[in-house]
Amino acid sequence: MMVTKREHWDEVYRTKAADSVSWYQPTPEPSLRALDELQLPATAALVDVGGGASSLVDCLIERGWSDLTVLDIAAPALDAAKARLRDDAARVAWVVADVTVWRPERHYDVWHDRAVFHFLTEAEQRIAYRHALEAATAPSSVVILATFAPDGPERCSGLPVRRYDAAALAAEFGSAFALEREWREEHTTPGGGRQSFQWCVFRRR
Template sequence: MTRSEEDGHWAQVYEAKAPTTVSWYQETPEQSLRALDRFEATACSSLIDVGGGASSLVDALIEQGWQDLTVLDIAAPALAASKARLGAMAEKVRWEVADITIWRPRRKYDVWHDRAVFHFLTEPEQREGYRSALSRGVAEDGLVIIATFALDGPEKCSGLPVQRYDPASLAAEMGDGFQLIDGWLEEHVTPWGASQSFNWCAFRRTG
C-alpha cells in the first residue's frame, strides 16, 4: 500500500464509521493516563499523541490542565471529529495532518505517545521513517509510550496486516537511544465485546 493509498484508507474508515464504533475506541484512555502518571509526566510537559485521531486522550489531558498538546494523524476526518467534539477547547491543541513515516518535527516534545500506530508499519522503510521522526521529536530524557498488538494479538486490523511485538522486540526496534523502562499487557475490549491483546512499553530517551 502506497502512502497515498494508506491516507485514503484511514480517511475512508473515519468517513464511513462513527469514532465510537471502530475497534480501537476507548471511552476512557485508562492505560495512557496511568502510564503518564506512573512515569511522572505532568501538565507542565509537552506531549504529542501520534495517531491520536479521534481519541479522547486529549480531552482528558485538557481537563488535567495540560497546556502544550499536539495531536498528529494521517486521517484529516479523524482530527475533524476530535475538533468537533472539543468545540472551543480545540483551540488549546495543535493539530497535524501527516504521515508519521515522512513527517519531520519542527520541535521536540517531553512525551511521545503512540497507541496503535507503530504496529501498522510492516515495512522496514516505514519503521525507519518513524524512528527518524522519533529521534527528531523527543527531548533529551523524554518519555516515549508506545502500544502495539501483543504477540497473541490480532494479525490484522481494519483490513490491514500488522506487526506484533513484545517488550524485547519493540525495544530492539527503538534502538540504543531509547531505554526500555517497563512493559505490560492490556486486554482491550472492542465496542462489540471482542478481546484484543496489547503490548505497552515505556522508554526513556538516553541518547
C-alpha cells in the first residue's frame, strides 16, 4: 500500500526521539547567525517551514520574537515542540500542512526552511512550493533556505532528495528573489555522521 507523505513523517516522529533524527541540532546556530546578520527586529513575522520539533522557535522566543509560525506536515513533530515549550507554546501559531498545498493567509517578513525544499524531487512540487512562498512573502521579505549540498546525502529518512549549490537554488527561485548571501555548513548528525548543507539568503524583490 502506498504511504502518503504525511503518513511517512508522522511515523518518523512517532517512532524516533526528536533528538535522534539525522537533522537534529541542539542549537540551530546557522539559522540564528543568519537572522543576526539581517538585524531584524523581534517584531518581524517569521514562518519556520518544516520546523517540526526544531528548537529554533524556543531560541526566538527567548530573544523576544513575538510573531512566530511553525508549519510542518507531521502533527507529532509539532506536538513534541509544544510539549517542550509548555506555556510558551501559546505564543506560537502552529500549522499542520504540506507546504506544497498550503495557502497562506498573510505575509511574513522571514520565510525559514532548513531541509524541506530538497525533498521536492518533482518539478510540480517545486512549482507548488514557490506558489506558497510567493503568496507568503512581499517585497523586502527574506528567505533563509538550507538544502543538501552537491556532495551531501542522496537520500534522507528513506526518501530521495535533490542536492543544490547556490546557483541552482537561485535558478529555482527565479528573478523575483535576489540572492544576498550563501555558505556551506558541515552538519554533524546525532550518530556522528557528516552532512554537507548549502545555505542561501534571498530577498524578495
